[in-house]
Amino acid sequence: MREVKVVLDWTPNTNHTGLYVAKEKGYFAEEGLEVKFISPHVYDYKRTPASFVERGEAMFAIGPAESVISYSLPPERPRMQAIGALLQDDATCIATLKSSGIDRPAKLDGQTYASYAARFEGRIIKCMIQYDGGKGSFIEYVPDKLDTWGIFLEGKTSAAWIFNHWEATDATLKGIELNKFRLKDYGVPYGFSLLLFGCKEELEMDPELASAFLRACEKGFQEAAKDDVAAAELFMTAVSKEHQHDSVSLVPEQVRESQKIIGKYYIADNGKWGRICKKKAQTLFDWLSENGLLTTLMQSRSPVPGVSTTLDELRDGDPGRPVPTEEVNPDEIFTNKYFSE
Template identity: 25%
Template sequence: MHIRHISHPRNPLTAFATKALAAASAIAMMFTAAACGQSNDTSDTGALKKVTFMLYWTPDTNHIGIYVAKHQGWFENAGIDIDIVPVAQAGGEQAVNNGQADFALTTLTNVSTYAIKGAKLKEVMQVQQKPSAIWCSLASNTAIKSPKDFDGKTFATFGSNESDAVVRRMIQTDGGKGEFDKVTVGTSTFQTLSSGKADFGGFYSTWEGVQADMEGPALTCFAEPDYGVPGNADSIGIITSDKLIESDPALVKKFVAVAQKGYQFAYEHPDEASEMLVEEAPDANLETDFVKKSMRFIVDGQYWGDPAKIEDGSFTLGTVDFSGTQAYFDFLAQEDAYSDADGKTVHTAPQSKDLATNEFLSEG
């Protein structure tokens, strides 16, 4: 849904751009590779099971638990030879559905979108427990003081009905009409705004928001929950296929347990985990100070859950927020943001309970 991801000015890939490409090709490609089977098949590397994990965008702090677990050797200790691979052009959701990857990072919202088109996916661990999306203009654009001022302005978008629905609701909640122009982002949203081609766009507070705070440009931003968007749109977590769950539930259980351990470590030791991410993903050109600040922002904002409740065992890191995600799905259905494989609007919201499970989580 939201514009994602600028890990560094030299690497302007966005997850939303990836999702837009995926949506464009979903009808033609959804099941073309279905006969390929799961990527791990029956092949082992020595005593290890080969498992492919696909990124959602370029490496960042939302992937950090996987990189920490790899760095610490926890996957290997669990009998897993993990291969972390770049996101495919059509998206990790399609790759997992078609058996080209075993696991991927995405959101439960994306799973709901693909499920309507026929994919058989499940989120097996939800890392992020509350929204982090922010909708921003350059601070130098003094004409925008609140979302109602987006009315009549130009939105830097990748063309999603979902993002249109969110922006429209925010504007209307703030007393505006919800009418705006759009321009397709070519490289990065920062550049599109700075060039004057658009007036506002979507970012994530945990990444681009941190970047803007450290490096500029200064932004004026507004959060979805403050302006009438219900639930949690940013249910970032790990998905796999129904097929792998049916064929090898023990592997899914082991993978999730190791991932939980990695994210738990990162939540408790954000600076050390940040250094591990930078070391494990050298091609991403991540700056250590930036990654550390992003992780501290996540911890301070309790984006992965209340650390005190995790410590005392009353909340398990990775738990799926069924009510929050369902509230958001219902909103999208109400706004006619869902469509099936034929492009026909779907008015009935998918059910989060059918698209995610906590059965593979290990309790504290």
């Protein structure tokens, strides 16, 4: 059996159900893989999932398309490549508390947004506000990542980027009403919530490993999509086994209600799981380029001149020079070549 480490984007939730089903049902084992899932709460999210892959500490990671694109921009780092889409459409939204009266993005001007401190994040939010008629001027506050949702619910920030089926379900169960703004409803073509990716060079050196992993994943997600009730129970069982020493806490009612919603996002209209829609990928890439988000500087709390800058500078100051599209090839960033068919 070959050990394969996968770093999750967040603590285990129903975005990951198919992965845990694949392990619990023995689909990874059938491919000769002993898969270990690493939850970010174990390292207090002090690092990004991609950094584990970059340093050779994990074979795969999960994250948004922007994370993968970022590794194809300066500074020079190992290139990442997305090889599968966990969900077939964007399942996220920007949320505000209904009690806040912020019932449209334009009203976020002058408000505080709970940021995950990602390279493109603040500028995406700025564009959405501007597309709704606002100035795009807001405070980007960065809490500890795993505290983002709790701080938002306490009213300490005005908005947060959440999953419609996960955090929003938690709010419903707590009797908290939300306003929810989907990015594509405001002109931002955000087509992917989560992608599975690895180091491009490592993937090319061991293509059968990538294909074997994807075969097992597809079986897991297909299984999860068949029966929401059974999938939720299997997911909770698998998580309790996988993270018995990691203090992962799931709320059964949240898992069950969330699974009813997200199960519909797993499988494409053609009945397949995981294939990356190249049209969506190209559209997002073109939008980032056309709106000046593909630039040379990356985010950092300790900026290095010529390499990194602050979130405020990225959003409203000097984000570096624009990176010409001919220097970055989306076909090298997003691929379906590791699927067996």
